[in-house]
Amino acid sequence: MANDKVKVTLVRSLIGTRKDHRATVRGLGLRRLNHTVELADTPQVRGMIAKVSYLLKVEG
Known part of the structure; x- marks a missing residue:
C-alpha cells in the first residue's frame, strides 16, 4: 500500500x-x-471508522 496512514x-x-x-x-x-490522530490503514481501523463515520472527518 502506498499510503498506509489515515488521519x-x-x-x-x-x-447522545x-x-x-x-x-x-x-x-x-x-x-x-x-482531536486528530494518524492511524495505520488496516481493515480493522476502516471498519471502526465506518461504524462511526457520522462523527468523523477522514483524510488519506
Whole structure:
C-alpha cells in the first residue's frame, strides 16, 4: 500500500450517541472535539471508522 496512514478527526460531539459508538471513538484514540490522530490503514481501523463515520472527518 502506498499510503498506509489515515488521519481521523472527531468533528461531532459524542453526547447522545450510543455507548458502543463512544467506545469505538475511544478505541480509535480520539479524546475530544477536533482531536486528530494518524492511524495505520488496516481493515480493522476502516471498519471502526465506518461504524462511526457520522462523527468523523477522514483524510488519506
